Amino acid sequence: MKQQIIAWVGAASVVMLAGCTQSMAQPPGHGAMSMPTASTSGTKAAELRAGLNNLFSEHVYLAGAATNAALGGREAEFKAAAGALDANSVAISKAIGSVYGEGAEKAFLPLWRRHIGFVVDYTVGVAGNDKTKQDKAVNDLVAYTQDFGAFLSAANPNLPKSVVADLVKHHVVTLKTVIDAQASKDPARAYTALRAAAGHMQMIADPLAEAIVKQFPDRVRQLDRGERLRARAPGRNLGARSSSGFGGWARRDVAAATTRAILSEP
Amino acid sequence: MGARGIIGAGSALAVIVAALVASAAPTPAVDIQVFQFQPGAVEVRAGTAITWTNRDDIEHTVTSGDPEHRSGRFDLRLPGRGTTTTVTFSEPGVYPYFCDRHPSMRGEIRVNSTNERSER
Numbered sequence: 001m002k003q004q005i006i007a008w009v010g011a012a013s014v015v016m017l018a019g020c021t022q023s024m025a026q027p028p029g030h031g032a033m034s035m036p037t038a039s040t041s042g043t044k045a046a047e048l049r050a051g052l053n054n055l056f057s058e059h060v061y062l063a064g065a066a067t068n069a070a071l072g073g074r075e076a077e078f079k080a081a082a083g084a085l086d087a088n089s090v091a092i093s094k095a096i097g098s099v100y101g102e103g104a105e106k107a108f109l110p111l112w113r114r115h116i117g118f119v120v121d122y123t124v125g126v127a128g129n130d131k132t133k134q135d136k137a138v139n140d141l142v143a144y145t146q147d148f149g150a151f152l153s154a155a156n157p158n159l160p161k162s163v164v165a166d167l168v169k170h171h172v173v174t175l176k177t178v179i180d181a182q183a184s185k186d187p188a189r190a191y192t193a194l195r196a197a198a199g200h201m202q203m204i205a206d207p208l209a210e211a212i213v214k215q216f217p218d219r220v221r222q223l224d225r226g227e228r229l230r231a232r233a234p235g236r237n238l239g240a241r242s243s244s245g246f247g248g249w250a251r252r253d254v255a256a257a258t259t260r261a262i263l264s265e266p
Numbered sequence: 267m268g269a270r271g272i273i274g275a276g277s278a279l280a281v282i283v284a285a286l287v288a289s290a291a292p293t294p295a296v297d298i299q300v301f302q303f304q305p306g307a308v309e310v311r312a313g314t315a316i317t318w319t320n321r322d323d324i325e326h327t328v329t330s331g332d333p334e335h336r337s338g339r340f341d342l343r344l345p346g347r348g349t350t351t352t353v354t355f356s357e358p359g360v361y362p363y364f365c366d367r368h369p370s371m372r373g374e375i376r377v378n379s380t381n382e383r384s385e386r
Contacts, residue, residue, distance in 0.1 A: 100300065107301040110370035147368070150324035154300045161323050 044223040049209035055095060056201035059088045063175065064194045067123060068182045089113060099212055100155045111151060115144045122176065126183045141172045158211035167204055174200050295319065296373065298326050298344065298365075303373035311378050315354040320344035326365045328353070333369040341366070 066081035089112055097105025118140040125133030149165035174197035181190035213220050294314050297304045299321040308316065318328050325345045331337035339361065342351040355361065358379040365371035 103302050104300050150322050154322045
């Protein structure tokens with residue numbers, strides 16, 4: 001049973017770390033990174049930004065739920081949370097693939113999941129009060145931030161590797177705080193930390209959205225023009241991508257759908 | 267134009283033709299970009315040297331086999347962007363490889379004994 005709990009905790013941690021790892025772009029106003037300047041206030045750009053924010057914050061909350069269930073020994077709850085968390089990971093990888101292709105999607109998902117293993121290691125270390133294991137997991141996660149930064153930087157030159165890595169490090173710290181608070185049976189501190197960790201994801205999602213818009217400005221402009229045309233002639237072009245935009249889509253699918261649209265619409 | 271001129275012109279032409287032929291022959295090369303071997307599968311004839319170039323700002327490796335079964339034929343580091351490494355494939359066969367730092371990165375070299383060579 002103890003091993004099971006440790007495994008759950010690990011998986012949950014992984015989930016949380018996955019959320020951390022996701023942090024790639026830099027937050028608006030972060031002086032260290034030369035941020036993309038393209039506006040995300042336009043319709044499609046705004047949808048992309050909102051969709052990525054939703055995916056990333058969802059990731060943190062699901063990770064926190066999984067970790068908390070694992071540390072509490074609630075197996076069924078943990079399995080459900082871990083499953084939802086992995087579905088979120090897949091959705092994020094699809095969003096990446098929508099922009100950078102199937103190859104990038106396939107490369108991203110295992111990279112993302114890999115860091116989850118380090119989070120699991122950390123959670124197991126916390127559950128077992130094993131400081132050595134905890135330290136190793138943290139070191140692995142810090143090293144991993146370089147890989148994650150390199151991936152995003154390679155995909156989008158508007159995302160400097162060092163800035164992305166720093167953001168992910170901060171995300172790791174915020175998630176670590178959540179896990180530590182959960183393990184110490186301090187729910188007030190745990191939920192405060194969880195809100196902070198989820199809030200931090202905006203500092204990743206916003207710059208990532210802006211970087212994508214900056215990388216593909218013509219696509220975004222074309223989409224916005226298409227939306228305006230469809231709005232003027234509501235009886236036309238009401239296909240899969242309706243004139244109502246992405247509002248009717250499941251929230252978790254918004255980012256993937258928008259990024260897919262950015263690259264696929266003529 | 268004298269005989270020397272004709273010979274000189276002929277030599278120059280031969281050099282140009284040789285250069286054109288050389289440039290027309292595709293160079294077996296694999297880029298490592300956005301954590302992918304591109305192309306992922308390459309088919310060459312025996313005796314061909316293949317060069318990998320790391321385009322990512324992170325260390326990758328070109329390691330023979332797969333993470334569960336390393337063949338030990340080669341294990342080469344490409345420590346950063348712009349670094350390259352080359353392997354000559356003398357014997358026909360199928361040579362899977364992967365990145366030891368990122369095991370989900372996989373590639374394959376198929377070596378034929380024929381003169382045919384293509385990239386997939």
